Amino acid sequence: MNDEYRLRMEAQDLTKEPPTDEPDRQYYFMKKCRGIVKKKSEELGRPLTCSLTSFGCQMNARDSEKLAGILKQSGYVLTEDENADFVIYNTCTVRDNANQRVYGRLGVLNGLKKKNPHMKIALCGCMMQEGAVIDKIRKSYRFVDLIFGTHNIFKFPELLCTMFESDSMIIDIWEDTNQIVEDLPVERKYLFKSGINIMFGCNNFCSYCIVPYVRGRERSRSPKDIIREAERLAKDGVVEVMLLGQNVNSYGRNLEESVSFAELLREVEKIDGLERIRFMTSHPKDLSDGLIEVMKESKKICRHLHLPLQSGSTRILQAMNRRYTKEQYVDLALKIRREIPDMAITTDIIVGFPGETMADVEETIDVVRQVKFENAFTFLYSKRTGTPAAAMENQVPEETAKEGFARLLRVVQDTARERAALLQGQVLPALAEEVNGQDDSLLTGRLSNNTIVHFPGDRSLIGRIVDVRLEECHGFYYTGHTV
């Protein structure tokens, strides 16, 4: 695929004005950047390096792969080392600790930049869609060179050129967009697996959540574009795709010819070469029987469903604007357990939402006991300015929230262990993903149900699906051997 991007870029004529159509306009600026980067690297007598860090969710990571594709075509060499010629932070603002990490690391970058005057610093992603953040960076982090948001990420080549031509901070933030620009370069982190955006934005406005404000309204990509991307990935050696959206179950609602998520899955299933299909995230209120049916019949859809609960108290769920009750959630989860017994169900839970009492936390714990999630990501409520929950009067003191959190966590861990132990002794297919970080005689693989297993194996197996006997359960992961 790299050759294709390269040819498209080289076909641009820099003696002419930039094209007005996308993505050609961006290929024009990519070529221009390439010239600038080449000149600078000749002056320095070494290649220019770039370090790119993602702070957020799978969608944020996928955006980083798009940025990496553009950087590579522009002539940068990507590096893990932050002492680079260009440092980019793709930020997240879903909870305040994500923001604090960015500010902390910016302080360190300032020190590095003082020693390397060539260094450029760019910030993008969800945090940049907040006015207060931009004001703070303008005032206290004046050494940042470029800031852009989530809606104009496709414009990165053009923004890069502007950055090179200017000495002052470039800021380009859009309020919203209905534009989806296809066919820009992508540099995947893994050769054998990839995310695919199927929709952008969110219309649900859960009362605690900032995502709808920083990612804009829900927009689905056309099924044709999604299938084309999946087919190309399969040809390029990808065996596993993850379909990405904030609420994949409402996929297709804004398209001219309405297509449901279940229908889209059936189409992706037909693609030769793809062996595994995952998706993230499912909102419980929109999970249809049609989808359960497709998952049940499919040979490729993985046995893992991420189904965020957020709270087990109907009262709190209502205040969160989740639009389901405790009973509806439990019924749905147990129906899935019944229909597809080997399906792992994982979840997200927030503790400390305004007005939450210990009795509400007990309701949540009760759901965990009934459903027995394979894994649950538990978060302390974080107040996000501009969301309805931030203006609620009955904010919960941190101490109370922490107490509820600790109680919940114990039950989550016990039930998850119980579920994990059920796999003991089974032989199951695992996708070998990487060499184990601690012991390089081992490979780390992932089962269809998202459980991790470590087993002895040669790195030539990476990207392949192999049968592994699950011998020893270590709480949440297994060790075993290929058979």
Ligand code: SAH
């Ligand atoms: N669209 C997905 C969630 C995306 S955000 C969904 O609806 O499931 C990922 C998770 O972050 C959420 O599921 C929620 O549990 C958590 N989260 C979102 N806003 C939060 C906040 N203000 N405080 C704490 N956790 C939050």
Ligand code: SF4
């Ligand atoms: Fe946030 Fe709710 Fe949208 Fe998920 S569905 S991104 S939690 S508003």
Ligand code: F3S
């Ligand atoms: Fe964070 Fe934005 Fe994802 S706020 S969780 S990076 S959509």
